[in-house]
Amino acid sequence: DTAVSQTPKYLVTQMGNDKSIKCEQNLGHDTMYWYKQDSKKFLKIMFSYNNKELIINETVPNRFSPKSPDKAHLNLHINSLELGDSAVYFCASSQNPASLYNSPLHFGNGTRLTVT
Amino acid sequence: QKEVEQDPGPLSVPEGAIVSLNCTYSNSAFQYFMWYRQYSRKGPELLMYTYSSGNKEDGRFTAQVDKSSKYISLFIRDSQPSDSATYLCAMSARGAQKLVFGQGTRLTINP
Numbered sequence: 458d459t460a461v462s463q464t465p466k467y468l469v470t471q472m473g474n475d476k477s478i479k480c481e482q483n484l485g486h487d488t489m490y491w492y493k494q495d496s497k498k499f500l501k502i503m504f505s506y507n508n509k510e511l512i513i514n515e516t517v518p519n520r521f522s523p524k525s526p527d528k529a530h531l532n533l534h535i536n537s538l539e540l541g542d543s544a545v546y547f548c549a550s551s552q553n554p555a556s557l558y559n560s561p562l563h564f565g566n567g568t569r570l571t572v573t
Numbered sequence: 574q575k576e577v578e579q580d581p582g583p584l585s586v587p588e589g590a591i592v593s594l595n596c597t598y599s600n601s602a603f604q605y606f607m608w609y610r611q612y613s614r615k616g617p618e619l620l621m622y623t624y625s626s627g628n629k630e631d632g633r634f635t636a637q638v639d640k641s642s643k644y645i646s647l648f649i650r651d652s653q654p655s656d657s658a659t660y661l662c663a664m665s666a667r668g669a670q671k672l673v674f675g676q677g678t679r680l681t682i683n684p
Contacts, residue, residue, distance in 0.1 A: 499676045
């Protein structure tokens with residue numbers, strides 16, 4: 458029944474490692490996103506894909522690489538993890554990226570990444 | 574200066590109180606305004622949205638937008654312990670394909 462599901466829920470890893478987070482949505486939405494929420498709860502967009510095409514790429518280190526194999530999936534791969542990457546990463550989806558007020562974002566429950 | 578400013582709190586009030594949550598913003602192109610609620614260890618969920626200036630009411634919740642002051646508010650009447658969460662304002666410009674979020678206000682309603 459879960460609309461937007463992401464795995465893993467928790468991820469603890471050491472600096473320098475490479476890790477991936479997976480996201481899947483069963484809402485039939487065309488657009489998917491990755492957001493980062495820092496320790497102060499500040500939620501900031503990283504990437505957005507519409508029908509597998511990258512439409513938003515904020516100022517994010519190129520160690521972060523999203524991949525969308527199909528419009529229901531959006532994965533995030535992170536190379537050479539750093540301490541500052543520790544945060545909660547949220548996947549989200551929406552039907553129409555240009556009218557987010559009546560096509561709201563549906564968020565997953567987050568992946569809590571801790572880099573030691 | 575951040576595009577959207579929101580007092581992170583924490584804000585603690587007794588059950589039954591009226592709660593006022595606010596955000597200010599600097600981008601005059603913002604036309605769509607939303608409030609998301611985020612429970613602990615969960616993702617945010619849309620609570621209310623408004624377009625341009627004015628009020629919108631939904632049950633115990635009222636959203637207000639004052640574009641001339643670049644100020645938005647969310648009021649919660651007869652607050653309940655189940656309202657305890659972080660409330661994030663979010664906004665976007667017409668045709669923009671992303672939301673800009675405030676930092677979120679952590680609210681606790683004490684029984």
